[in-house]
Amino acid sequence: MKISVVTAVMNGCDTLPRAIKSLREQTYGNVEHIVQDGGSTDGTLEFLRDHGHPNMAVVSAKDAGIYDAINTGISRAKGDVIGLLHADDQLARADTLEQVARAMRDPEIDGVYGDLQYIGQGDPAPIVRHWNAGSYSRSRLKWGWMPPHPTLYLRREVFDRQGMYDTSFRISGDYDAMLRYLVRGNIRLAHIPQVMVRMQVGGASNCSVSQMMRKSREDYRAIRRHRVGGVGTLIAKNLSKLPQFFNHP
Numbered sequence: 001m002k003i004s005v006v007t008a009v010m011n012g013c014d015t016l017p018r019a020i021k022s023l024r025e026q027t028y029g030n031v032e033h034i035v036q037d038g039g040s041t042d043g044t045l046e047f048l049r050d051h052g053h054p055n056m057a058v059v060s061a062k063d064a065g066i067y068d069a070i071n072t073g074i075s076r077a078k079g080d081v082i083g084l085l086h087a088d089d090q091l092a093r094a095d096t097l098e099q100v101a102r103a104m105r106d107p108e109i110d111g112v113y114g115d116l117q118y119i120g121q122g123d124p125a126p127i128v129r130h131w132n133a134g135s136y137s138r139s140r141l142k143w144g145w146m147p148p149h150p151t152l153y154l155r156r157e158v159f160d161r162q163g164m165y166d167t168s169f170r171i172s173g174d175y176d177a178m179l180r181y182l183v184r185g186n187i188r189l190a191h192i193p194q195v196m197v198r199m200q201v202g203g204a205s206n207c208s209v210s211q212m213m214r215k216s217r218e219d220y221r222a223i224r225r226h227r228v229g230g231v232g233t234l235i236a237k238n239l240s241k242l243p244q245f246f247n248h249p
Contacts, residue, residue: 001101002030003153004079008069010038012087013047015200022090023053028097031055033085036073038063067165067173074164080104083153088200092117096196100153103190110155110187114196116148118244121200128201129244136189141182142229144237147189149174151196158187171211172218179226 005023009016023033033053037045037060048058057076063069074082081104085091093099096114103112113136118129131148162185165173181187216234223233 001081001104002032002079003028003097003100004032004034004074004077004082005085005097006034006036006070006073006077006082007085007087008036008038008063008066008073009040009044009087010069011040011042011044013040013043016044016047016087017051018090019085019087020048020051020053022092023085025094026091026097027095028101030101031097032057032077032079034073034077035059036063036069036076037061038069064167065170067167067169071164071167074159077156079156081153081155082159084150085197086150086199089150090198092195092198099192099194099196103192104153104155106190108188109190110158110185111181112153112190112192113147114151114192114194116151117195117198118201119198125198125200129241130195130247131244132247133191135191136182138182141179142233142236144229144233144235144240146175146178146237147191148197149178150199151192152178154181154187158185161185162187169218169222171215172222175219176222176225179222179228183226183228 033056035048035056035058037058039060039062045060063072070084081100100112103109113133115133116131117127119125120128133148136147158181162181165177169176219237220234223229
């Protein structure tokens with residue numbers, strides 16, 4: 001089983017080394033790293049050339065945003081299972097992809113996800129949020145539940161059948177796509193009960209008040225589009241994050 005790890009990056013040289021290190025340390029061998037670069041000018045391409053994953057394929061070209069870049073990367077992937085590794089993220093354990101492959105040997109499973117930690121600056125980096133995702137059930141969607149997107153690995157067939165990311169979303173394309181896969185695609189997910197990814201705090205969704213408002217509008221659009229709820233679902237989705245700031249190791 002080949003696992004494709006897709007990284008969409010633009011000027012990510014400050015954080016990319018940690019992501020690449022975590023990928024190179026994986027104990028699972030049948031991995032390809034698909035890098036879709038948006039035209040970096042900060043040394044990202046030079047770093048990848050000198051320190052990238054042994055089975056890496058890099059394309060650098062202008063794109064229409066993060067989801068356009070991710071879609072292009074997925075379309076280039078050759079793996080049976082596909083997941084994402086953003087430049088600000090790192091795989092939490094050396095056996096993370098081994099665990100993905102082990103779970104995906106079950107032919108009844110369409111995808112897997114695990115737990116996620118948000119980390120701050122420093123060495124060692126402090127844990128800011130701990131997202132214990134728990135098991136999936138369809139009824140949880142109306143309460144704003146979603147799998148942590150950076151931990152999600154799906155069979156190629158899911159993208160073939162249900163499509164990729166809607167580029168009309170600028171921030172919440174991941175939430176929209178996951179609802180589409182879960183509701184329309186009725187995919188079957190398994191939870192790996194361990195931290196799979198550590199994500200550095202920050203990002204497009206919470207870097208300003210205007211971005212947070214845009215994210216809420218886009219989340220609500222996805223909720224209504226896939227008929228999983230309404231305003232209450234959006235409120236519950238946001239409130240569900242609060243315990244993550246306190247219930248961490």
